[in-house]
Amino acid sequence: MTLDDPSAMNTCPIQGWISSEAALKLFKNADVDFNQWLKNAKTRTFQATDLDLKLSFGLENSIKRAVSSNVIAKIVGSEFPEEVIIYSAHWDHLGIGIAIDDDSIYNGAQDNASGTAMILALAEAFKKEKEVKRTLVFIALTAEEEGLLGSAFYARHPIYEPSKSVANINIDALASYGKMKDLTIMGFGQSELDDLAEKIAIRQGRYVYPDPYPNKGLFFRSDHFNFAKIGIPAFFAFASFDAVNGGKEIIKNEYDQFYALRYHAPSDEFNRDTWRFGAMQQDGDLFYQMGLELANNRIWPKWNQDSEFKIIREMN
Ligand SMILES: [Zn+2]
Incomplete structure (x- = not known):
């Protein structure tokens, strides 16, 4: 559920979670050492890099709007x-x-x-x-x-x-x-x-x-x-x-x-x-x-x- 406010929407078209096994596979396909990157990600100097992998994804949504009040x-x-x-x-x-x-x-x-x-x-x-x-x-x-x-x-x-x-x-x-x-x-x-x-x-x-x-x-x-x-x-x-x-x-x-x-x-x-x-x-x-x-x-x-x-x- 998100706020019905375009500025509040996440601009990423797909959001989700993957298991660590899936992540391992993903990084392996990109020829990148997952554990090393996990370590790097904990440092301040870490910078995200393109893995150069592609994913096709299909998703069918139905959207329901609701109103509630503070x-x-x-x-x-x-x-x-x-x-x-x-x-x-x-x-x-x-x-x-x-x-x-x-x-x-x-x-x-x-x-x-x-x-x-x-x-x-x-x-x-x-x-x-x-x-x-x-x-x-x-x-x-x-x-x-x-x-x-x-x-x-x-x-x-x-x-x-x-x-x-x-x-x-x-x-x-x-x-x-x-x-x-x-x-x-x-x-x-x-x-x-x-x-x-x-x-x-x-x-x-x-x-x-x-x-x-x-x-x-x-x-x-x-x-x-x-x-x-x-x-x-x-x-x-x-x-x-x-x-x-x-x-x-x-x-x-x-x-x-x-x-x-x-x-x-x-x-x-x-x-x-x-x-x-x-x-x-x-x-x-x-x-x-x-x-x-x-x-x-x-x-x-x-x-x-x-x-x-x-x-x-x-x-x-
Ligand atoms: Zn509570």
Whole structure:
């Protein structure tokens, strides 16, 4: 699925994946050492070269167009209304799909009703705040599961000036555990938002834990990535690994179970008996405190020195 926007279309006429065996054959036919090239491709000086091979390809497509919406609300800042802090959470999930245990409805309770409920709760709480100096924006994004499309559309047509967008705090699939000791930050070290979050986490009695699986590329797999791509410092973190009751062991179990059984499956459902809200409460409080500090202390968090997004921010 792609955005119905000619500039968003990939200009390559065929896109696809091949297995490594197929790649080996392909390179062999071109008389090129695949493994050597794989090594070269990991260096900065690598340059793509024509393999001088030809491929004939037939493909029959039927194209279906669909419309969906990002839903945006705001609380206008009292002093600096053009400067915005953007909370985001995707509202879509996978709809109706292949039935598992006679259930074909992919509810997406954790992924990501937990996030959309969180931005509603944050908005409700901020409404009660006496003074909020900058504007707070709450975006429920569409079509995240289809390739971050709602946020990609926003990044192409930003409603708020990216250079005046102070930060994006993205919320996706919060933990349904009790209170936690950690705040796990995806893409740890990208921006000064991490420092702000750490300060608040410590106040809550939590410690900051850099994402232990950077190889899963989670920083590049939810909507904040598209905000980062237009230079807006983006933050993606939640309590993940270390429970106040039971420590890391108990969570590892639950975590493995979630990914094995419920992630992107019909069983990602609300369960009154097993869901606990301690971790969400901690995270909600942290997201709230971050927004409040950003709004009222008028901080401009920066990308860190070796972040790939720093240069984009500076060009804005
Ligand atoms: Zn999600």
